[in-house]
Amino acid sequence: MKRMVAGPNSGRALDAAALDAHAWLGLMISAALYLICLSGALAVFNQEFERWEQPAVEEDTRVRPELAAQGLEHFVERYGRDTGHFHVVFPTSGIPRLVVENDDIAHFVRDDATLGAVESAPWTRMLIDLHYYLHLPKNVGMILVSVCGALLVALIVSGVLAHPRIVRDAFRFRRGGNGTQANIDLHNRLSVWGLPFHLTIAVTGAYYGLVGLLVSLAAHAFFDGDTQAVTAPVFAPEPSGYGVEGAELPDIARAVDHVLREDPEGRPIFLTIHDPGTVDEFVEIYVQQPGRLIYSENYRFSPDGELIGRGGYRDGAGGKQFVYSLYRIHFGDFAGVGTKVLYFILGMMLAVVSATGVSIWLGKRKRRTMMDALWPAFVWGTPIALATSAIATLAGGAGIAGWVFWLVLLVTTSLGARLDAGLVRQRYPLLLGGCLITLVVLYVAHNGSAALHVASWPVTASLLCFAFALLWPLSYNRLRRPQGRAGDSLARR
Amino acid sequence: MFIASILAPFAVFLCFFGLGWVYWGWKASNRVSSALGWALITSSVLAWIPAAGLQYGLVYALFAPALLVWPYVSREASRIPSRAGQQRPREASQWSVAQVIVNAGAAVVVALVLPLMAGVLTVFVSFQLPVAGASQAAIGILLLPFLTALYVFLYLASRRRMQWLLVGAAGTSVLAAVMYL
Structure with missing residues (x-):
């Protein structure tokens, strides 16, 4: 990975160095971070999904x-x-x-x-395991995910240092162009205004896998290897x-x-x-x-x-209460559905920050490569793979939800290499909408009247709303096309 | 309950209104307006706490601006002309084996070596502080990601990464020797 910026001049050396570090680190963990953020935002509703799976x-x-x-x-x-x-x-x-x-x-x-x-609730379990371990062996996966939390803190620090116009651009959002400026503005606005949430999630997320490292180091240094003595307070x-x-x-x-x-x-x-x-x-x-x-x-x-x-x-003691509060602070599971919705929206914002970060890096390059289409294919392929794994679970493949997820993600991402990035951004959301409609139809067929139970309809209705929002451009374009032609013929007359 | 149902919307309003002042101050380059806006945003915590309790109230006060700022951002949204026909040339991906090795090595340092070094420093600092066991743990948990972030940032931003790594490793070795020997 080469430097994103031309050589730093003396006055802006820190900005340039910070931007370099931010870009390198962002590229290194972007895919994992995106998977963790997206699955985490959805996992906020793990209890609702569990009820939904058995209505x-x-x-x-x-x-x-x-x-x-x-x-x-x-x-x-x-x-x-x-x-x-x-x-x-x-x-x-x-x-x-x-x-x-x-x-x-x-x-x-x-x-x-x-x-x-x-x-x-195999699909919910699969989703939670993706967020906790990225489906890796549990010890390795949890440490890796927690390291991503610590590196997210590094990304936040380097991002702030790399952003000299943080005040001047505080409310700016410029669309159009080739899309890169919109990505930059979206990335920066979400990052800056969401900073308290991002920092909270990063620090509390780093705890789960790295606390074992701290306990082990402290036990061997001060308690003759007795880990119980470290955790007892x-x-x-x-x-x-x-x-x-x-x-x-x-x-x-x-x-x-x-x-x-x-x-x-x-x-x-x-x-x-x-x-x-x-x-x-x-x-x-x-x-x-x-x-x-x-x-x-x-x-x-x-x-x-x-x-x-x-x-x-x-x-x-305050320290004891703080450590025992980390779970609820991280998952937003403390004050009912309203707080979960807040955490879901903020979590999705963090996922968008991860996705746009790489898009910015790709957009700034002078040449196009396969990566330009692979990245949006991966970004949109992830929710498609999640929806498909839910479909597979409903169709009887309870034990293979994880395999289906990775297989579909591999296929949709690889397919992106053969398509144009614009086509991926246009078609994959429609594919996701189609998958969600299929999921809802299968769910209703599978559960019959139980699908209307209070345990299931909020999730089903949310899925339908999201599917229609994704498919809306399709109907909009179809409705609009004849009008456009009529307008053309009128103009010709 | 009744008071909470009144105070929660008031806290939202206060935060939204404060963001409005920050926005107008930003637009007119008026620092007084901005400062007043930030004061209003901060003071919304005084409404959040009686509405939702001290702990939940602090969380809401911290996170609410991230949601409430968007009307102002969308008001400021503009469109820049698209440059039709300016297509970047498509090239095959170029992989340099040497570059891949360098990046993989740096990834190992960033994901494994630096967190370990930060862990040693965290434990050392936590146990030097004049606080009890639970507070040591809490400080350590807070400190570790920030020290890791600092190490990673210094390493990646450095022009002489290997030298920085060697100095860091030497420092960590000294700390480890003090703690373990």
Whole structure:
């Protein structure tokens, strides 16, 4: 990659060097960053997508301790106790459904406490895995994605330094020309005004994969390799010695009852039975706190339902609260659908920043190469691949959603190499619109009347609106063409 | 609840109005208007906090301008003439093996070596601060991406990358020796 700017003169050396660094780094991580940003913006709605994938499940927003305990008993009767954890996900978790699960399988619980359908949201899982790991092996993928977060901070810093007209251009947006100026203005306006959000997402995103590096370095430097000693001030250590080897299921109804009385404002999210049937067994209930960004306050109980203590996240040290708030700050999962919509829009803006960054670099070059068409094909091919993987999932290919995604992305991007960039920008959005219409038609055919359930229609309606917005130019052009011809003939007369 | 339902739109209005002042100040090159606008945007946090609580309110106050600025940007939108017929020549992609190796090497440095170096410095700095364990962790989490960004920026912006890398590696080795030996 050669320098984007001619040699820097003495007065603007920092701008030019910053622009060089910004361009190099942007090109290096642009594709990964675009995938992470787009999937992240969509993953804000992961709970809504999960409900949408299984719309026919019974829903209820109440937390009923007895029902949860009976549901868990039925689950253990069917699957046994040979697991490291049991979980009960409450209907106040964001998805109004009661779920019982072990480390391998999850079931919905019906109103009569019998086990309902197996929880299965393969497309949502695929989307989340794309955002977390880029579908790489989990350890490697998460570190890579987090490094992208740290590099996004570098992009933000170098971008600000490379932008000497940051104030002079604060509201400028020039369309037309060959499109490069519009891309530059869009890239800069979105980057500058969205800077607080971008920085927040980058810093919190860097945490997940890189915290392991920090813990490991600190443990070996100051605690003789004891990682628990590093994390203990933040994450309350697990209690032990409260369980009995081979004991019966713990009294979770009593524990949940206790939480509902002790913390009436809180929303129980889920419950975990750690190391069931061992001496280390204990019950932990995660309770979301209204008005707070912390993930939850955690109540810990012995197997007989006696309170052992709290995690201390609600009123612990500021640093502890900060670290435990990173998840909700990153994913916007703290104040209902309104905040999710805000995060979705801002996340899409960041995806547009990633996409336009490369387009600017391509547009400034004096020659055209295959890359000029490959990049827009990749940008538009990604949502097409996401839509196609959802279609494949509905058509019965639940286990292949990830493979379909990458295959379609490969095909659409490679096809771009054979097309003109303008044609890609014109046709691929129409293709995406077509894929979304197909997805909705298949979804309605697959789910019948359940497609009108409150769990599904908001997502279906949003998909339809987006599809029609993409297909609008098609109808507009068709309607307009005869008028244009009529106008021509009138002019000739 | 009632107060929140009044204060939230008021906070939005305050932010939008503040952005308007910034816009008019920008357009008329009037710094006083701009400063007043920024003051209004900042003061919207005082409406956001009672409307949504301290923590949510701060988040909304920080992120709202990114959404509310667009009416002003679109008001300022202009069209530049398109230069029809100015098509750039199409050429086959040219790959230089040497350049690919140099770029791949720099990518490894940027994605692996520099974050590791920044990690060592982060741990060193965090544990020198007179704060308790949880605060050390929080400072470290905040510091790491910024130090990584600084290292990456200095490396990429440098004309003598290898020299910079060697100096950085030597500094990190000294820190590591202090911490581990």
